[in-house]
Amino acid sequence: MKKRLTMVVRSVEKIALDTVEMVLENAYIAGNAKPGQFLHLQVEGHTLRRPISIADVDQEKELVVILFKRIGTGTKQLAAYRPGMTIDAIGPNGNGFPYMETMKTALLIGGGIGIPPLYNLGKELMERGIHVKAVLGFQTKAHVFYEEKFAALGETWIVTNDGSYGHKGFVTNVLDQTGQFDNYFSCGPMPMLQAVTEELRNKQGYISLEERMGCGIGACFACVIPANEEPGYKKICQDGPVFAADEVIL
Ligand code: FES
The missing domain is CATH 2.40.30.10 (Translation factors)
Known part of the structure; x- marks a missing residue:
């Protein structure tokens, strides 16, 4: 509460x-x-x-x-x-990330300031004995943070848009290197989430849309996003910020 x-x-x-x-x-x-x-x-x-x-x-x-x-x-x-x-x-x-009893390996995919909530999640998953892997995307080397912290949880891929550190490009460029996982959890800018959910459409995933929040209390409507079920939309601040990847239309 x-x-x-x-x-x-x-x-x-x-x-x-x-x-x-x-x-x-x-x-x-x-x-x-x-x-x-x-x-x-x-x-x-x-x-x-x-x-x-x-x-x-x-x-x-x-x-x-x-x-x-x-x-x-x-x-x-x-x-x-x-x-x-x-x-x-x-x-x-807000509602946080769900936990599935059947999950053995989780892939965390974060971009920029969407990365922080995934660290808290990764720590909890590791404490529960779940194998954690992470792909973290940043604009440039100067924007990179928490690399060692994620590396302490499991194998971590760093991607920078300009290639100044780690892999060059976008998080989706390295997803094929991450191997098997049961569920993915992602948070970051909308274009990244669109690309991730499209690429991983056959996997069960959860996304946090926290970057899209304005007032955070249901007053400004800045956070409304189309959804698949009635009434056809969700308010990120009240219904989220975490959603199943197939629950909302990005
Ligand atoms: Fe203002 Fe959701 S952030 S209504």
Whole structure:
């Protein structure tokens, strides 16, 4: 159940080009957040809360990690928060990634700032004894983050659009190298998700559309996406952000 809480900033660090990692402390969120869920943060001076997905959780230390891009005024202001400051948060929000008892191997496919929720998922899957593999796509070498963290979970392929690091091109260019897997889990920009779901149309997969969220509370309709069942659409912030790949029309 989501709650309105105060989270204490423990650290703020730039970990790649335009990419900030923030560690927040709160026992309830750390104890209850599921992979794929997000926080709704009230950044000072901004009326609308920002939806930001959870990248990692340390239940023992009661810590929650979020990653975000410093692109708009809200996220620039958030990046300026310092340790000891507090943030008004609502969470954990949304439905997270499902877990299948039959799954033995999972393939994680992430692009850019869509990668963070897959790390939290990969960690949980590994703890459950599931073999994890990951394909991570970035614009350039300067944008790459969490390579070692994913490599600690399992075999990891890094792809950059300009070829400045790892494989050149798009995540779909290396999918044929990843071998067998039972289910895939993907999060990233819409063109990437379209290409991934098309390429893997014969596999059971789950996608998180968290990048498409605006207000995060069902008010702005920025997140509406066509769906296969009645009433013909879903709101990412309320019905997602995670969907079965065949549930929505990308
Ligand atoms: Fe505003 Fe969903 S993000 S309605």
